[in-house]
Amino acid sequence: MIELQNVAVGYGGADLLAEMTLKLVPGSFHFLTGPSGAGKTTFLKLCYAELLPSTGFIGLFGQDVRLMGRDDIARTRQRIGVVHQDCQFLDHLPVAENIALPLTVAGRHVDIGELKELISWVGLRAQSTALPPQLSGGERQRAALARAVMTSPEVILADEPTGNLDWEMSLRLLSLLVELNKMGKTVVIATHDLNLIRQAKTQISARVLRIAGRRLHLAGADL
Ligand SMILES: Nc1ncnc2c1ncn2[C@@H]1O[C@H](COP(=O)(O)OP(=O)(O)OP(=O)(O)O)[C@@H](O)[C@H]1O
Numbered sequence: 001m002i003e004l005q006n007v008a009v010g011y012g013g014a015d016l017l018a019e020m021t022l023k024l025v026p027g028s029f030h031f032l033t034g035p036s037g038a039g040k041t042t043f044l045k046l047c048y049a050e051l052l053p054s055t056g057f058i059g060l061f062g063q064d065v066r067l068m069g070r071d072d073i074a075r076t077r078q079r080i081g082v083v084h085q086d087c088q089f090l091d092h093l094p095v096a097e098n099i100a101l102p103l104t105v106a107g108r109h110v111d112i113g114e115l116k117e118l119i120s121w122v123g124l125r126a127q128s129t130a131l132p133p134q135l136s137g138g139e140r141q142r143a144a145l146a147r148a149v150m151t152s153p154e155v156i157l158a159d160e161p162t163g164n165l166d167w168e169m170s171l172r173l174l175s176l177l178v179e180l181n182k183m184g185k186t187v188v189i190a191t192h193d194l195n196l197i198r199q200a201k202t203q204i205s206a207r208v209l210r211i212a213g214r215r216l217h218l219a220g221a222d223l
Contacts, residue, residue, distance in 0.1 A: 001026055001155060001186060002047050007056030009039075009046060015054060016042055020216040022209070024188065026154065029181045029204050031197045032190040033219070034211035040190040041085060043211065044157045047188070048080045049073045078106065081148030083158035087140055089132035095119075096128040099146045106151075115150075122146045122176060138169035145176055155186040162196060170196055178203050 001024055008018040017039045024030065024047075032040050045051040046058060049065050058065040060076050068076065089098045096119060100110045119128050122142040127135060135143060141161055148156060158177065162170035174196060181187045181204060191197065200206050210219040 001061055003057075003059040004046065004053075005057040005059075007046065007053040007058060009042060009051060009053050011042075015214065017211065017216070018214050020056070022216060024155070024186055026186055027181070027184050028186050029178075029200070029206040030188045031200070031206055031208045032188060032211070033192065033194070033197070033208060036192070038211040039214070040211060041159055043216070044082070044159055044188065044190060047155075047157055048077060048082055074106075078102075078151045079153050080155045080157060081151065081153035083141070083144045083148045083156070083161050085159040085163060087144035089140070089143070091132050094129045094131060095124060095135065095143050098132060099143060099150055102147060102150045108151075118146050118150065123172075137164045138166075138172070141165060141169075141173055142176070145173065149180065149185075153185070156180055156188070158187070158189045160190055160192070162191065162193060167195075171199065174200055 004020050004022045007020045008015040010016045032043060034040055042051065046053060049060060049068065052065060061079060063072060063076070090101070096115060099119060100115055103110050119125055122145060124139060124142055124146065127139055132140065132143070145158070145161065156177065161177070162173050165173065170193065177187050177189060178200065197206070197208060208219040210217045
């Protein structure tokens with residue numbers, strides 16, 4: 001569903017990442033790790049066509065990203081849910097409306113029953129009418145996850161979803177992502193947190209990718 005062949009990318013000057021080859025198959029679970037500034041967010045941006053490679057091939061659901069027009073990219077993004085590192089919300093809209101936003105901006109119908117179910121699933125029923133600034137860090141991350149899965153995407157890309165959370169809240173978020181994977185979704189989590197990876201590996205079979213020296217490596221056995 002997401003395929004990279006010999007991909008390189010950079011921001012203007014030299015390549016930040018190079019020679020990256022990877023196939024994300026349906027239902028797989030990957031962690032993406034590596035030092036701060038290594039390029040994890042950049043890698044995820046390639047996976048949802050926010051950035052184009054300087055060289056190499058990226059296929060999203062069988063389409064070459066270079067040949068995709070704006071509409072193709074918009075359609076493809078409905079199939080990929082992204083939980084951004086700094087999850088931004090529209091602060092004047094209640095949490096429930098923020099979560100529904102990916103559908104409303106796409107002009108799609110919002111099934112209120114499904115929205116409520118999703119809000120309960122992430123444990124935010126009591127906060128659904130609150131405004132985003134009233135949420136705690138953990139609640140924001142769960143709202144961001146709910147928003148990312150609002151379009152029923154096949155792939156979830158989560159960038160440091162547990163970044164500022166305590167261990168208990170990190171585990172809660174991880175269990176939601178594991179649950180999504182068990183439902184058949186493909187999941188990629190960028191994280192520094194090796195304990196989180198170890199914990200996940202007791203529950204599911206996950207591959208660990210590491211960015212080091214501008215390259216993507218398969219880690220795992222040593223974790
Ligand atoms: N839009 C941009 N323009 C120029 N340089 C950028 C841009 N975005 C990121 N960079 C640089 O690219 C490098 C990789 O950034 P990226 O955010 O992908 O790393 P990361 O591994 O996700 O880091 P962290 O773990 O700290 O979030 C950094 O040196 C960053 O400063």
